[in-house]
Amino acid sequence: MDVKVRYFAAARAAAGVDAETVSLAPGATVADLVGDLRTRGASLSKVLDRCSFLCDEIAVRDVDKPLRTNQTVDVLPPFAGG
DSSP states (O other): OOOEEEEEHHHHHHHHEEEEEEETTTTTTTTHHHHHTTTTTTHHHHHHHHHHEEEHHHHHHHTTTTTOOOOOEEEOOOOOOO
């Protein structure tokens, strides 16, 4: 299945792209997606440790919940300011 991943702020800088489509096995979870993204380099892996995630603009509370094809996952590092 394919999911769209959008990166913001430091995650964008570490990933080197604004967005990408990632192919995952059916039934994959946000945790599986993050594991896949970690393989792309130490810089992105380090940023992911501090990130939160949105699935279709809804905060992810359970990273073990299965994703659906064509979902959009936003990768959000902590933001400074208010």
